[in-house]
Amino acid sequence: MNSRARKPVARIPVFIALVAYCGIIISLTMLKAFFMIGLLWQPENQRVRGLSLVPLNDLWESASLFTQIFGYGGNFAFFVPFGVLAYLLVGHIGATTLLGAGFSLLIEISQYIFQLGFSDIDDLLFNTLGAAAGALIASLFGSRAQWVWVTLTTVLTAVFIVLVILGPSLGDPDRVAEVNASGIPYENGFSGRSGA
Incomplete structure (x- = not known):
């Protein structure tokens, strides 16, 4: 363990924060068919199944x-x-990276089996890299910053819950602009689609 991490970790608050954050991750990856936050997505469009096993495919396909x-x-x-x-719970970057992976x-796998989203090898790769980066950050700051992480997670969880509760009332559908594949808004409301 890092020599800076001399202060013992308050395991219960960190564990609760991790469980809460895992709830946010699961909600935003697998449960979007059951709630909405403003106009970020349409729940009825979330019951999909797709699979991409080609690493970094978006670099040339997007x-x-x-x-x-x-x-x-x-x-x-x-x-x-x-x-x-x-990392605050296990104290090892490698173990944390494996937990993230x-x-x-x-x-x-659950997204694919239960038809709750698009399963992509890139998601697995970048999620794993993110977990490793988080472990590195925690190892650099040591356990002395644990209350910062727990507090930030608590605030993030509270904000997420409020957004879910307010979900359908957030956003103005009349101000949503359709965009083309390049992310550029269509001009004069013309989408180029027939039967729209």
């Missing part, structure tokens, strides 16, 4: 840089808090 940044960067960032909290693999 029509927009936003998709790549949001997909890869978002999956990486999504698992950093997981890695921080898990295992949790992500469980999510990807």
Whole structure:
């Protein structure tokens, strides 16, 4: 364990924070068919099954840089808090990375089996890298920062719960602009689709 981590970890609050954050991860990866936050997604469109086993496929298949940044960067960032909290409990970067990989693999398999989302090898890769980065961050700061992580997770969980409760009332559907595959809004409301 890191020499800076001399202060003992308050395991119960860290464990509770990790469980709460895992709940957020599961909600945003597998349960979007059952709730909404504003107009970020349509629950009725979330019951899908797809599988991509080609690593880094979005680098050459994606029509927009936003998709790549949001997909890869978002999956990486999504698992950093997981890695921080898990490291505080297990105290080893390798074990934390394996926990992140295992949790992500469980999510990807469950999404496919239960038709709750698109299973992608890139999600597994970047989630695992995010967990490893979180473990590295936690190892650098040691257990002295544990209350910062627990507090941030508590605030994030509270904000998430409020967003879910307010979900359908957030956003103005009249102000939503359709965009093309490049992320550019259609001009004059013309989407180029027939029967729209």
